[in-house]
Amino acid sequence: AQSVTQLGSHVSVSEGALVLLRCNYSSSVPPYLFWYVQYPNQGLQLLLKYTTGATLVKGINGFEAEFKKSETSFHLTKPSAHMSDAAEYFCAVSGGTGNQFYFGTGTSLTVIP
Amino acid sequence: GAVVSQHPSRVICKSGTSVKIECRSLDFQATTMFWYRQFPKQSLMLMATSNEGSKATYEQGVEKDKFLINHASLTLSTLTVTSAHPEDSSFYICSARGRLRGGTDTQYFGPGTRLTVL
Numbered sequence: 001a002q003s004v005t006q007l008g009s010h011v012s013v014s015e016g017a018l019v020l021l022r023c024n025y026s027s028s029v030p031p032y033l034f035w036y037v038q039y040p041n042q043g044l045q046l047l048l049k050y051t052t053g054a055t056l057v058k059g060i061n062g063f064e065a066e067f068k069k070s071e072t073s074f075h076l077t078k079p080s081a082h083m084s085d086a087a088e089y090f091c092a093v094s095g096g097t098g099n100q101f102y103f104g105t106g107t108s109l110t111v112i113p
Numbered sequence: 114g115a116v117v118s119q120h121p122s123r124v125i126c127k128s129g130t131s132v133k134i135e136c137r138s139l140d141f142q143a144t145t146m147f148w149y150r151q152f153p154k155q156s157l158m159l160m161a162t163s164n165e166g167s168k169a170t171y172e173q174g175v176e177k178d179k180f181l182i183n184h185a186s187l188t189l190s191t192l193t194v195t196s197a198h199p200e201d202s203s204f205y206i207c208s209a210r211g212r213l214r215g216g217t218d219t220q221y222f223g224p225g226t227r228l229t230v231l
Contacts (some may be wrong), residue, residue, distance in 0.1 A: 015157060036222075041227065043119075044206065060173035099220075100162065101208070103157045103158075104156060105156045
């Protein structure tokens with residue numbers, strides 16, 4: 001069984017500040033982990049994913065995430081927030097890239113000018 | 114560019130009518146397609162999994178007679194919401210599993226369809 005918990009349904013940061021969105025997972029098999037971004041009335045856009053190998057994963061738009069098995073975490077970070085980063089972010093876990101995804105409840109990111 | 118398309122992107126219908134949503138994989142064959150539903154300000158919830166040429170597998174609590182899924186070809190799956198009611202209003206997102214240009218088996222998400230039932 002797999003599940004994802006995203007701590008904090010809403011996160012606000014100032015423009016230029018560090019972005020940290022938290023994700024913890026539960027998985028009975030080696031997890032594949034994903035972060036997606038969703039803008040209003042749009043579909044999901046893949047930010048980054050971890051499958052195997054290097055635990056620090058770099059994605060698009062300056063985002064990165066680190067897979068920490070001991071902490072069952074896959075937190076998303078960006079050193080400097082931009083106004084265009086304001087969106088809904090979803091963490092997801094899967095038993096494989098082609099298998100069923102289990103999504104977290106999402107975190108709404110607000111960037112304050 | 115997009116590898117999975119959905120049509121229509123938005124649909125408004127009267128209560129009691131049926132609505133068909135198409136999900137197409139572009140440039141690859143999708144052995145499996147997934148249908149998700151997303152209520153406002155909430156996460157995506159898996160509704161059903163469909164494999165080409167076989168009956169869809171529905172998640173617990175999803176009415177198979179209300180949400181008809183047909184995966185007739187390796188590039189097309191359809192979701193039909195039968196006798197739609199206002200509570201069916203939601204954002205429906207499909208995803209397709211396959212290999213794009215010789216890559217690894219990956220799941221690609223469509224842009225979603227906004228259904229509003231009046």
